[in-house]
Amino acid sequence: MSTEHLFAVVMAGGSGTRFWPLSRRLRPKQLLALAEKDRTLLASTIERVSPLVPPERVLIVTGQHLAEATRNAAPSLPHANVLAEPIAKNTAPCVAWAAYHALARDPDAILAVLAADHFVVDRAAYLQVIGRAVEAAADGSLVTVGIKPTRPETGYGYLEVGGEVGPGFSHTVLRFVEKPSHDTAIEFVRSGRFLWNSGQFFFRADAIVRAFEAHMPELASAMSAVRSATSSDQEARIVEAAYASARAISIDHGVMEKADKVRVIPGDFGWSDVGSWTTSWELAPRDASDNAGPALVVDARGNYVHAPAGKVVALLGVEDLVIVDTPDALLVMPRSRAQDVRAVVDALKGKRDDVL
Amino acid sequence: MSTEHLFAVVMAGGSGTRFWPLSRRLRPKQLLALAEKDRTLLASTIERVSPLVPPERVLIVTGQHLAEATRNAAPSLPHANVLAEPIAKNTAPCVAWAAYHALARDPDAILAVLAADHFVVDRAAYLQVIGRAVEAAADGSLVTVGIKPTRPETGYGYLEVGGEVGPGFSHTVLRFVEKPSHDTAIEFVRSGRFLWNSGQFFFRADAIVRAFEAHMPELASAMSAVRSATSSDQEARIVEAAYASARAISIDHGVMEKADKVRVIPGDFGWSDVGSWTTSWELAPRDASDNAGPALVVDARGNYVHAPAGKVVALLGVEDLVIVDTPDALLVMPRSRAQDVRAVVDALKGKRDDVL
Numbered sequence: 001m002s003t004e005h006l007f008a009v010v011m012a013g014g015s016g017t018r019f020w021p022l023s024r025r026l027r028p029k030q031l032l033a034l035a036e037k038d039r040t041l042l043a044s045t046i047e048r049v050s051p052l053v054p055p056e057r058v059l060i061v062t063g064q065h066l067a068e069a070t071r072n073a074a075p076s077l078p079h080a081n082v083l084a085e086p087i088a089k090n091t092a093p094c095v096a097w098a099a100y101h102a103l104a105r106d107p108d109a110i111l112a113v114l115a116a117d118h119f120v121v122d123r124a125a126y127l128q129v130i131g132r133a134v135e136a137a138a139d140g141s142l143v144t145v146g147i148k149p150t151r152p153e154t155g156y157g158y159l160e161v162g163g164e165v166g167p168g169f170s171h172t173v174l175r176f177v178e179k180p181s182h183d184t185a186i187e188f189v190r191s192g193r194f195l196w197n198s199g200q201f202f203f204r205a206d207a208i209v210r211a212f213e214a215h216m217p218e219l220a221s222a223m224s225a226v227r228s229a230t231s232s233d234q235e236a237r238i239v240e241a242a243y244a245s246a247r248a249i250s251i252d253h254g255v256m257e258k259a260d261k262v263r264v265i266p267g268d269f270g271w272s273d274v275g276s277w278t279t280s281w282e283l284a285p286r287d288a289s290d291n292a293g294p295a296l297v298v299d300a301r302g303n304y305v306h307a308p309a310g311k312v313v314a315l316l317g318v319e320d321l322v323i324v325d326t327p328d329a330l331l332v333m334p335r336s337r338a339q340d341v342r343a344v345v346d347a348l349k350g351k352r353d354d355v356l
Numbered sequence: 357m358s359t360e361h362l363f364a365v366v367m368a369g370g371s372g373t374r375f376w377p378l379s380r381r382l383r384p385k386q387l388l389a390l391a392e393k394d395r396t397l398l399a400s401t402i403e404r405v406s407p408l409v410p411p412e413r414v415l416i417v418t419g420q421h422l423a424e425a426t427r428n429a430a431p432s433l434p435h436a437n438v439l440a441e442p443i444a445k446n447t448a449p450c451v452a453w454a455a456y457h458a459l460a461r462d463p464d465a466i467l468a469v470l471a472a473d474h475f476v477v478d479r480a481a482y483l484q485v486i487g488r489a490v491e492a493a494a495d496g497s498l499v500t501v502g503i504k505p506t507r508p509e510t511g512y513g514y515l516e517v518g519g520e521v522g523p524g525f526s527h528t529v530l531r532f533v534e535k536p537s538h539d540t541a542i543e544f545v546r547s548g549r550f551l552w553n554s555g556q557f558f559f560r561a562d563a564i565v566r567a568f569e570a571h572m573p574e575l576a577s578a579m580s581a582v583r584s585a586t587s588s589d590q591e592a593r594i595v596e597a598a599y600a601s602a603r604a605i606s607i608d609h610g611v612m613e614k615a616d617k618v619r620v621i622p623g624d625f626g627w628s629d630v631g632s633w634t635t636s637w638e639l640a641p642r643d644a645s646d647n648a649g650p651a652l653v654v655d656a657r658g659n660y661v662h663a664p665a666g667k668v669v670a671l672l673g674v675e676d677l678v679i680v681d682t683p684d685a686l687l688v689m690p691r692s693r694a695q696d697v698r699a700v701v702d703a704l705k706g707k708r709d710d711v712l
Contacts (some may be wrong), residue, residue, distance in 0.1 A: 021668070250466065271705075294702055296700065297698050299693075312685040313686065314377070314686065314687045314700045316697065316699065317689050318688055319686065329668040330663065330669070330670065332669070332671055332674055332677065333673050337673040341672065344654055344672055347670075352652075
């Protein structure tokens with residue numbers, strides 16, 4: 001497989017309120033070291049694909065308010081490789097911009113569209129799957145990577161494939177299914193015909209552009225001039241206008257679900273979307289009593305602690321809590337409530353915006 | 357009742373590890389505002405008796421390492437009224453020193469020996485009881501104040517009186533009982549003949565000196581020269597020698613349990629020994645869901661929070677926890693474990709002495 005035309009497009013526009021109080025408006029999830037010590041999720045993402053994609057061909061798409069912090073978190077990238085969106089409009093405009101931008105650099109560009117805030121345990125297995133996805137994209141297919149489900153997770157989207165997922169490489173996607181009910185999820189897992197949608201996409205830039213032209217023609221039309229922009233200022237003006245008129249819609253809904261030739265590569269490499277503090281607990285090294293994080297523990301089990309370096313956190317007799325301490329805000333909740341952190345953030349809005 | 361000879365002797369030598377991480381070696385319980393906003397327990401104690409005892413006749417006995425902080429916490433007192441013990445030897449040497457010191461100032465001195473770290477809700481009722489105790493001490497009796505028990509508390513000492521505790525003023529104490537078992541405590545409360553030992557004592561200075569001479573003659577002998585010391589330097593040298601040879605024993609064990617003419621005044625004024633963070637929760641104003649302290653609460657009940665001013669503490673879905681946050685240490689435990697904080701302090705010894 002030749003990778004000389006391969007660009008990584010890292011989508012890094014998330015706000016990630018579920019990791020408050022560590023995450024803040026100007027320090028969202030992808031800029032936090034939530035899975036590995038001292039390495040942000042964004043840096044892990046870039047590092048993970050580095051055997052296939054050098055920094056010069058890594059594009060990061062993020063919000064303008066995060067551009068500086070993002071460049072600081074990815075110092076090996078050329079300054080111009082951070083594409084700063086004027087306004088958040090979900091992932092379809094983001095992918096469209098990246099596709100036209102890459103085409104301007106290389107008419108044969110192939111894109112690996114990756115989330116900035118996911119985590120992979122087995123990098124070697126991951127690279128193998130990526131390689132297969134890139135190969136499968138060579139004929140103009142729109143390719144995604146599906147994760148073999150290990151539980152009836154209701155927080156993910158699912159992909160249904162034609163037959164039972166076999167050891168083969170590539171399957172046709174019959175349909176995308178949004179977060180299912182618990183009963184439906186159980187059925188999906190039992191059937192063997194469903195994969196988790198990992199939100200990673202692989203396609204030739206010209207192929208996805210054709211798909212935008214077919215399924216989101218206004219966006220394609222507004223963005224296409226990026227391909228022939230002669231300066232970054234000119235590109236910025238085109239992008240600003242395109243985003244202003246763009247619908248806020250995901251690449252899944254806007255294009256993938258409607259397109260032909262959508263294929264999926266099954267992957268099994270220890271994938272996590274790092275969806276909440278509970279995931280951080282699952283990914284972290286734990287003591288014999290299942291506590292994770294820097295805590296002094298007396299009769300306590302199953303807790304996750306995040307705290308500033310040097311601070312003593314003492315847990316006495318508590319179980320299955322998440323405790324996240326920062327200099328100006330502290331959160332305490334059961335692990336089982338980690339999906340509800342947004343309720344806390346909402347309650348603080350307008351009252352303590354200084355800690356959001 | 358004449359109070360012109362009345363001295364308050366405030367015993368302020370406690371270390372109070374049960375209030376870690378707010379309490380530290382150099383900032384023990386009595387120097388914390390645990391029951392009233394912005395007022396230390398020590399300051400409350402002095403304020404409470406101020407209608408009977410002016411600052412000039414308030415003596416505070418504390419450890420040398422706490423002398424400066426104690427003087428700062430009681431700025432109305434003359435510098436010399438803080439008696440700094442060279443070494444902690446429980447309460448008997450402390451009371452002996454205070455008795456001889458007071459006698460040197462006033463041969464007719466009457467002492468009200470008070471704990472620096474307790475709390476009283478009804479001050480007017482308290483002052484009435486104090487007045488009766490002082491009156492009862494006039495004839496040379498050793499007088500204590502007993503609290504009518506409201507529950508079979510196993511954490512307190514009890515006083516058994518001759519008959520059922522009536523509305524009368526003073527009862528002869530038959531015996532002192534250390535912290536009883538739960539079954540014994542239930543029996544005590546049912547019998548109506550037991551009172552909680554509140555650790556407050558009232559006696560003429562010459563009467564307690566005679567009791568020391570009878571029951572702790574070595575201590576009396578070593579300390580008696582304080583009465584005729586001609587300088588604070590000379591007094592310090594006498595005290596240092598007396599403490600060096602003194603047995604570490606409480607005034608209860610060393611004298612009160614052995615003495616004749618021990619009487620008790622029953623009191624009912626909302627007394628608390630502020631024994632743990634659970635007590636702080638009980639004493640604090642609480643919201644409709646029984647949470648106390650400065651927290652942002654979502655689906656949480658029965659929690660107690662102490663945190664630095666301005667810090668956001670968010671509780672999501674947790675119940676009956678104590679959360680004590682300080683800049684360098686954080687403690688999380690169930691309210692029911694508040695008696696066990698010492699285990700945390702012990703675990704930190706030698707590892708993180710900087711937070712003790």
